[in-house]
Amino acid sequence: MKILSPKQIAEADHYTIKNEPISPVNLMERAATKCFEWISSNFENTKSVKVFCGTGNNGGDGLVIARLLKNKGFSVKTFILPLGNKQTEEFSINLKRLDDVCAKIVFIEKQEDLPKLSPRDLIIDAIFGNGLNRAPEGLSKNLIQYINEAKATVIAIDIPSGLFSGKSVTAKDSVIKAHHTLTFQVPKLAFFLPDNKNFIKDWTILDIKLNTSFINKLPTKYHYFTAQEAKATYKARNDKWAHKGTYGHSLIIGGSYGKIGAPTLSAKAALKIGSGLVTAYIPKCGYTIMQTALPEVMAETDHEIELADFTPTINATVIEIGPGMGTSDLTLAGFKKFLQNNKTPLVVDADALNCLALNKELLTLLPKNSILTPHPKELERLIGKWDNDYEKLEKIKIFVEKYSIILVVKGAYTLTATKEAFYFNSTGNNALATAGSGDVLTGIITGLLAQGYSPREASCFGVYIHGRTAEIYTTNHAPETFTASLIADYLSDVILELQE
Ligand SMILES: NC(=O)C1=CN([C@@H]2O[C@H](COP(=O)(O)OP(=O)(O)OC[C@H]3O[C@@H](n4cnc5c(N)ncnc54)[C@H](OP(=O)(O)O)[C@@H]3O)[C@@H](O)[C@H]2O)[C@@H](O)CC1
Ligand SMILES: Nc1ncnc2c1ncn2[C@@H]1O[C@H](COP(=O)(O)OP(=O)(O)O)[C@@H](O)[C@H]1O
Ligand SMILES: [K+]
Numbered sequence: 001m002k003i004l005s006p007k008q009i010a011e012a013d014h015y016t017i018k019n020e021p022i023s024p025v026n027l028m029e030r031a032a033t034k035c036f037e038w039i040s041s042n043f044e045n046t047k048s049v050k051v052f053c054g055t056g057n058n059g060g061d062g063l064v065i066a067r068l069l070k071n072k073g074f075s076v077k078t079f080i081l082p083l084g085n086k087q088t089e090e091f092s093i094n095l096k097r098l099d100d101v102c103a104k105i106v107f108i109e110k111q112e113d114l115p116k117l118s119p120r121d122l123i124i125d126a127i128f129g130n131g132l133n134r135a136p137e138g139l140s141k142n143l144i145q146y147i148n149e150a151k152a153t154v155i156a157i158d159i160p161s162g163l164f165s166g167k168s169v170t171a172k173d174s175v176i177k178a179h180h181t182l183t184f185q186v187p188k189l190a191f192f193l194p195d196n197k198n199f200i201k202d203w204t205i206l207d208i209k210l211n212t213s214f215i216n217k218l219p220t221k222y223h224y225f226t227a228q229e230a231k232a233t234y235k236a237r238n239d240k241w242a243h244k245g246t247y248g249h250s251l252i253i254g255g256s257y258g259k260i261g262a263p264t265l266s267a268k269a270a271l272k273i274g275s276g277l278v279t280a281y282i283p284k285c286g287y288t289i290m291q292t293a294l295p296e297v298m299a300e301t302d303h304e305i306e307l308a309d310f311t312p313t314i315n316a317t318v319i320e321i322g323p324g325m326g327t328s329d330l331t332l333a334g335f336k337k338f339l340q341n342n343k344t345p346l347v348v349d350a351d352a353l354n355c356l357a358l359n360k361e362l363l364t365l366l367p368k369n370s371i372l373t374p375h376p377k378e379l380e381r382l383i384g385k386w387d388n389d390y391e392k393l394e395k396i397k398i399f400v401e402k403y404s405i406i407l408v409v410k411g412a413y414t415l416t417a418t419k420e421a422f423y424f425n426s427t428g429n430n431a432l433a434t435a436g437s438g439d440v441l442t443g444i445i446t447g448l449l450a451q452g453y454s455p456r457e458a459s460c461f462g463v464y465i466h467g468r469t470a471e472i473y474t475t476n477h478a479p480e481t482f483t484a485s486l487i488a489d490y491l492s493d494v495i496l497e498l499q500e
Helices: 006-019 024-042 057-071 089-100 138-149 212-217 227-233 261-272 284-293 329-341 350-358 360-365 376-383 389-403 437-450 455-473 484-499
Strands: 048-053 075-080 104-107 122-126 153-157 180-184 202-206 222-225 249-253 277-282 298-301 318-321 346-348 406-409 415-417 422-425
Touching (some): 006 024, 024 057, 024 089, 024 153, 024 202, 057 075, 057 153, 249 437, 261 284, 261 437, 261 484, 277 284, 318 437, 329 350, 329 360, 346 350, 346 437, 350 437, 376 406, 389 406, 389 415, 389 422, 415 455, 422 455, 437 455, 437 484, 455 484
Parallel strands (some): 048 075, 122 153, 153 180, 180 202, 249 318, 277 298, 318 346
Antiparallel strands (some): 406 415, 415 422
């Protein structure tokens, strides 16, 4: 799914109005009706709804929602914040329609007009939407702060007021902290950025039937990787004559004394996602552990308690390097030698990333399209500090272009960044905030590469699958009880649902 800029969304609105054709006021009615349906079914027992509207089209949506809720029997009060002396035409039409159903409407002209709010109120935020063009100040900023202080449940229409969909927020106290955001047609870039976590919690995309062939033609760097993309990426096994060689050979290089679990988790994940063969290259101290934990996995060994020689003998389809590897001088020297001689596609994680961060000149030795899977701290070591998330995205772009690699930046919305496009993942939850879950992710990506998925596919799809296991688990288990070892047990459920 595409993530579009405010300008592109406005273009899609206009194109739809002109070519469906549909009048702007009817498009507003369609959009706001979707919001109303969601609100009335999720908050059917709510006694008091307070709708706050600006005087642009976001405010117009608020007016329609107020009317529909009132008609359905909700107790509704509507508050309007005049933005200059301007009202859009659709706003004005809907103000009259709301007036016609004898709704309570109050204009907020000054601070004293702000209504009493109770934590039991349901607040609809329709002050600013896609048309926000500067940070709210004065009365609009006061209103936003006042709503945030009320501790009531807040539903934002399209986007929390004060939040820019594609640039950073400077005044963090002038943005609505929404509990839920009902957004139209496509998600906004701001939703995926950790800087905005206080403003955006849950959100739902409402399909307001903007013209899809127009949207399909709009260029964008940003995408949201959902079940639809995952289904399109999945390559079903239908080769009757396949043998284990058909599905590739994954080599997992990692481990050190006390950290053999990391490559073990990766190797198991690579195997369970379907790599035909898996070999682990580990220090000698890990030999019995690996062979006992995973009888299907072959093992080759290096020095006693750490990796130093990096001399695996197999001809692998893909190599994962780094889990539990450590960064001792001996390991670092061997790792350098390995990179100088290696031509096989790489998935680079954990301590291998730290080795690269300590010796940035090694980055040029990575084969083209290598996949690096840093968590935010590892990312910072690689690309340096950033002031805000938009700067981080810019630095990521420069980094992937400079080294011709793919970055998988782990987090609540894991980002797969390629030279061509950035993909935010749609699955996962905090059950994955558990030791070793990153090692499993790299194993999954490695196993997918071994089977012939492209580096971009293996990254986006692997991240999707990994996240989905946690979602399936938490439908009937407590998130606290999820462990990295359990992830592999849910891979089958994910694949079966992709086949549906
Ligand atoms: N188009 C369609 O058909 C559909 C659109 N839809 C809905 O429309 C929304 C977009 O509506 P919109 O374009 O009217 O902009 P909106 O967000 O209401 O605000 C604009 C007003 O705010 C003002 N303003 C901006 N920043 C300000 C600030 N800091 N402080 C004070 N004022 C500020 C700005 O004034 P100005 O900059 O001119 O001074 C202008 O008056 C979209 O999010 C969705 O909800 C849906 O119904 C689907 C169909
Ligand atoms: N709150 C969360 N929501 C979604 N995914 C999460 C969350 N917390 C962690 N994860 C996922 O769990 C994994 C953690 O990886 P990492 O930090 O490398 O852990 P480890 O080093 O223990 O293996 C990443 O894939 C990350 O995206
Ligand atoms: K809003």
